Amino acid sequence: MIRSYILIAVLIILADSNPVQVASKDWYKNSLVYQIYPRSFKDSNGDGIGDLNGITKNLVHVAEIGADVVWISTIFSSPQKDFGYDISNFTNINEEYGTLEDFNKLIEKARFLGIKVILDFVPNHSSDQHKWFNQSIHRIKPYDEYYIWRDAKYDEHQNRLPPNNWLSNFGGSAWQWNDIRKQYYLHQFAAGQPDLNYRNDELQEEMKNVLVFWMDRGVEGFRIDAINHMYEDDQFRDEPLSNIPGVPSDDYDFLNHIYTKNLPETYKVLESWRKLMDDQSPGNTKMILTEAYADFDLIIKYYLSGSTVPFNFMFISDLNNKSTAVDFKRSIDRWMNNVPNGTEYVANWVLGNHDNHRVASRFGEKRVDQLFMLVTILPGVSVIYNGDEIGMVDREFTYEETKDPAGCNAGPERYWLKSRDPERTPFQWNDGPNAGFSTSSSTWLPVNENYIHLNVEAQKYKAYSHYNILTRLIELKKKSVIEYGTLETALYCSKCSVTENVLGVVRRHRSYIVVLIVNFSDTEMIVVDIGMWLNISEPLRVYTSSKGSNLSPRQIVELRSFSLSASVSAVLTTPNLLN
Numbered sequence: 001m002i003r004s005y006i007l008i009a010v011l012i013i014l015a016d017s018n019p020v021q022v023a024s025k026d027w028y029k030n031s032l033v034y035q036i037y038p039r040s041f042k043d044s045n046g047d048g049i050g051d052l053n054g055i056t057k058n059l060v061h062v063a064e065i066g067a068d069v070v071w072i073s074t075i076f077s078s079p080q081k082d083f084g085y086d087i088s089n090f091t092n093i094n095e096e097y098g099t100l101e102d103f104n105k106l107i108e109k110a111r112f113l114g115i116k117v118i119l120d121f122v123p124n125h126s127s128d129q130h131k132w133f134n135q136s137i138h139r140i141k142p143y144d145e146y147y148i149w150r151d152a153k154y155d156e157h158q159n160r161l162p163p164n165n166w167l168s169n170f171g172g173s174a175w176q177w178n179d180i181r182k183q184y185y186l187h188q189f190a191a192g193q194p195d196l197n198y199r200n201d202e203l204q205e206e207m208k209n210v211l212v213f214w215m216d217r218g219v220e221g222f223r224i225d226a227i228n229h230m231y232e233d234d235q236f237r238d239e240p241l242s243n244i245p246g247v248p249s250d251d252y253d254f255l256n257h258i259y260t261k262n263l264p265e266t267y268k269v270l271e272s273w274r275k276l277m278d279d280q281s282p283g284n285t286k287m288i289l290t291e292a293y294a295d296f297d298l299i300i301k302y303y304l305s306g307s308t309v310p311f312n313f314m315f316i317s318d319l320n321n322k323s324t325a326v327d328f329k330r331s332i333d334r335w336m337n338n339v340p341n342g343t344e345y346v347a348n349w350v351l352g353n354h355d356n357h358r359v360a361s362r363f364g365e366k367r368v369d370q371l372f373m374l375v376t377i378l379p380g381v382s383v384i385y386n387g388d389e390i391g392m393v394d395r396e397f398t399y400e401e402t403k404d405p406a407g408c409n410a411g412p413e414r415y416w417l418k419s420r421d422p423e424r425t426p427f428q429w430n431d432g433p434n435a436g437f438s439t440s441s442s443t444w445l446p447v448n449e450n451y452i453h454l455n456v457e458a459q460k461y462k463a464y465s466h467y468n469i470l471t472r473l474i475e476l477k478k479k480s481v482i483e484y485g486t487l488e489t490a491l492y493c494s495k496c497s498v499t500e501n502v503l504g505v506v507r508r509h510r511s512y513i514v515v516l517i518v519n520f521s522d523t524e525m526i527v528v529d530i531g532m533w534l535n536i537s538e539p540l541r542v543y544t545s546s547k548g549s550n551l552s553p554r555q556i557v558e559l560r561s562f563s564l565s566a567s568v569s570a571v572l573t574t575p576n577l578l579n
């Protein structure tokens, strides 16, 4: 009896001192996912490259923001031709980043802070330095069929040609000749990233073992890279032209990818991974985030095959700084109306990632807070990319400075259209050397010169800053009204001669109300009757507002004539939410 009292007391003390990791079926439904690009986050050993110990030491930053999940982009052994998305050993750590012991420490620290760790899973391809590939080249069983090999075609002059017209995402033919095997292999990305063959059962098993390896080491889910590229047409037919004007014939967009993308078989494999993960930890959902740049219907289908977060890229692919309130409402409603019925399915909102220009560069600095408000106040999972919390912007690169294979392959005229280096520069911690990222004399990508004034430390201590607005919004996200509340979206026209230029988002739960109002007009202040427009009679206070709003936190607003300056957005709540 006394023993069990002692045990209970110890458990209470432990629970009190460490944030507890929630293990449940539902834990992911209102979570904030913070993406770390490891090469650029924090260098702990002074070689100019970010690493695992750098992440571990700074996980507290992730906890302070209020993230529930950290998704760490690829950390595995790799010759770094595509900066880690070319993996030479799926179950070991890239030497530049550390060791498996370092990874264990990272997991331990994350657990201590109550953060779940999600890793990248890159099923479509390996590195050409992977031992499987070497054995495949030499036709050693079972590896001979682990990759997609095809014979050459020959023209009338006996010139050797690739088997068909398929193009690589990084430009040029998707086929590379191998002089030992005397066949071409398929690579939908760089030549150093041969495509794996999912029509081979042994390969499928190997990849499942990779998932189990990392789950056994404490990983709570995976972001699945380029999932919609996993299967290709088994008849290897030529793809039709896209007929997009102005696209060069070696550019990926020159073809319409009906035979190399979005094949139905993909969904079956995902179902088998979902089952594997459910069996591994019944009652504790492993998160699956699927990366597919595809048509809306095809993305939505991933829900039904086990994806918890089929990435919703609408803030990246569909909307930009020219989009209107009407465009935003249409995109939000479309997503909400198409999330399948069923309690396991929730919406998700991706603010940015390492493959796209930064949110502050896509929408302009003054709209960053507006985007923060949308991704946190809309229901479901919010996904943010490291550096966006302070509004980091793209850095311009010359062709000579360019490292990304997508940029290098595009050549000096077009590299800037393709390169992803601008959004991958080192994280800006403070105004010290290399923005506090590294003590090295040079860093793998140059630090953006604006770090002197744009850095985490500076923003923490300012009354108004992107960082402070985001962290406040995330506090609000944790409340029941965001987790369970109903959602309404509404449009308003300030001067009804023009189209509606104000967007309203309302969340209600019991006596709690949260209202987000965004003024899309860049020139006009708006005055709205919130009561009439959104059917609200309860008093509302300012929770937070974007720069230039002239509103103070906690200020009671005039419901009948609420005014909001040009390009400004504000979050209002019932007073019972302001503690």
Ligand code: NOJ
Pocket: 082, 085, 122, 189, 225, 226, 291, 354, 355
């Ligand atoms: C998507 C990743 O996010 C990107 O960085 C990579 O180049 C491709 N997939 C290929 O793995």
